[in-house]
Every structure is written in structure tokens, then in C-alpha cells.
Amino acid sequence: MSILTLNDVSLHRNGRCILDVREAVLTQGDTVAVLGPNGAGKSSLLKIISGETVPTAGQICFHGKPLTAWNRLERARHLGVLPQSSQVGFPFTAEEVVAIGAIPLSMRKRQIAQLVRRAMHDTDVGHLAEQPYTRLSGGEKQRVQLARVLVQLSQAERPPLLLLDEPTSAQDLGHQHLLMQTLNDLRVHRDFTLLAVLHDLNLACRYGQGVWVLNHGHLQQVGAADAVLTPETVEQYWHYRPEKVTTRQHHFALL
Numbered sequence: 001m002s003i004l005t006l007n008d009v010s011l012h013r014n015g016r017c018i019l020d021v022r023e024a025v026l027t028q029g030d031t032v033a034v035l036g037p038n039g040a041g042k043s044s045l046l047k048i049i050s051g052e053t054v055p056t057a058g059q060i061c062f063h064g065k066p067l068t069a070w071n072r073l074e075r076a077r078h079l080g081v082l083p084q085s086s087q088v089g090f091p092f093t094a095e096e097v098v099a100i101g102a103i104p105l106s107m108r109k110r111q112i113a114q115l116v117r118r119a120m121h122d123t124d125v126g127h128l129a130e131q132p133y134t135r136l137s138g139g140e141k142q143r144v145q146l147a148r149v150l151v152q153l154s155q156a157e158r159p160p161l162l163l164l165d166e167p168t169s170a171q172d173l174g175h176q177h178l179l180m181q182t183l184n185d186l187r188v189h190r191d192f193t194l195l196a197v198l199h200d201l202n203l204a205c206r207y208g209q210g211v212w213v214l215n216h217g218h219l220q221q222v223g224a225a226d227a228v229l230t231p232e233t234v235e236q237y238w239h240y241r242p243e244k245v246t247t248r249q250h251h252f253a254l255l
């Protein structure tokens with residue numbers, strides 16, 4: 001069943017077409033990696049799907065209903081975004097930033113506190129609860145923001161969609177895998193659908209069930225990671241020819 005469909009969606013800026021997607025369908029329960037070289041239109045696509053940017057033309061449906069027809073609070077409970085970076089203008093603690101995720105929820109304070117603690121534990125930032133957010137490292141801030149989005153999506157009545165823009169960009173190796181595994185657990189146990197912009201093709205190979213390759217604003221390739229990410233495809237879009245190796249666990253890597 002599809003959770004998200006895009007039809008003839010385009011975005012123009014300064015007289016230039018930076019995104020032109022004829023058709024894209026995201027199946028409920030999938031993890032899809034949005035890939036492509038710098039400037040391909042990945043962040044623009046995510047911003048359009050999140051509702052942050054209004055497309056020049058086209059229609060986006062979420063759970064079968066046009067995105068624009070969703071009530072704002074209801075949409076916030078079902079569609080979450082982890083942006084590339086998030087500034088917080090007030091001297092909030094990490095825990096207070098995570099609690100911002102509860103704004104669209106109708107819950108008692110005690111329940112919210114429990115949710116916040118659980119989300120901070122799942123993203124390995126529980127020990128930072130009392131720290132001022134502004135003093136956290138880039139990777140810690142990214143995980144605090146993920147905890148905030150998990151709280152935001154915790155009262156969804158229908159399967160939620162989580163959009164992530166380079167969620168691992170500031171993470172060390174261990175935390176990259178912790179984060180991807182946390183996301184996979186959300187998919188398996190809490191019915192999440194995930195659409196993540198990734199630059200690391202190997203993370204996409206390992207955790208993405210599907211990949212969308214964007215180039216010059218067009219969706220060029222859609223399919224399973226192992227079918228799409230051949231050395232030829234990588235060379236075509238990234239101008240680098242990798243070697244493809246298969247590990248003993250039957251994962252493959254592009255070197």
C-alpha cells in the first residue's frame with residue numbers, strides 16, 4: 001500500500017527548474033534512500049514532501065489525501081522531519097528540545113516525560129538531558145533532534161512517515177549504525193516508513209530497501225539498492241567508478 005505519491009511535481013527557482021518528478025510512490029513500511037550528487041535536488045524534494053516548500057506545480061498525497069488538505073496538527077503527528085541542521089535560539093536543555101516534539105500531542109505531562117526519556121534513551125542522548133543544547137556537539141544535536149521527532153510521531157493513529165536529511169552526516173561510525181538500526185526498529189516495530197537522504201552509498205546498500213537516484217532534479221533510477229547501485233550507475237551519476245565487493249553476511253559494499 002502506498003503512503004506517499006507524487007505526481008508531476010516541479011519546483012522552479014530564479015527561472016530555473018530544480019526539481020521535476022513525474023511520478024514517485026513510497027510504499028508503506030519501506031526504508032528508501034534518496035541518493036544523488038551534490039545539487040541533484042534531494043533536499044528540495046524532502047522540503048516539498050514535508051510541506052516546508054510549496055511546489056510550483058503538481059500534487060503530493062499522503063495516506064491518499066493531498067498534503068495541503070491535512071490539518072496542521074494532524075499532519076505533524078504523522079509526518080516528521082529530521083532536517084540537516086537545527087538551530088535553537090533559546091538556552092534550552094537537550095531534554096527541553098526533545099519535549100518540543102510533544103507540542104502537537106494531547107497528553108498529560110507525566111506521559112510526555114516518559115516519552116521524552118524513552119526517545120532520549122533510544123537515540124543514546126539520555127546522559128545529556130540536562131546539558132544546554134547549544135553546547136552539544138553536531139552529532140549529539142542531530143540525535144537530540146531525532147529524539148524530538150520520535151516524540152512528535154508517537155501519537156500517530158496511522159503509520160507515520162519520517163523524512164531524514166543526511167541523518168548520519170555528523171555521526172561517528174558506531175552512532176551511524178546505532179541510528180540506522182534505531183530507524184530500522186521503528187520500521188519493524190512501530191510501522192514507520194522512512195525516506196532518508198544519504199550520501200553514504202554503503203549505508204544505503206545496507207539499510208535501504210529501496211533507493212531513488214536523483215540527478216539534475218529528475219528521478220533517474222528507482223529500485224532495490226543492489227539492483228540500482230552498480231559500479232556503472234555510480235560512475236554515471238557520481239563520476240567515480242567503485243569496486244563492488246560482497247561480504248560474508250551477503251551485504252555488499254562499494255569501495
Ligand SMILES: Nc1ncnc2c1ncn2[C@@H]1O[C@H](COP(=O)(O)OP(=O)(O)OP(=O)(O)O)[C@@H](O)[C@H]1O
Nearest residue numbers: 013014018036037038039040041042043044045214
Ligand atoms: N532557494 C533556492 N533558490 C535558488 N536555487 C536553489 C534554492 N534551493 C536550492 N537551489 C538549487 O537547487 C539545486 C538543488 O538543491 P538541493 O539543496 O535540493 O540539492 P541536494 O541534492 O540536496 O544537494 P547536496 O547533496 O549538495 O545537499 C541546487 O543547484 C541549488 O543551488
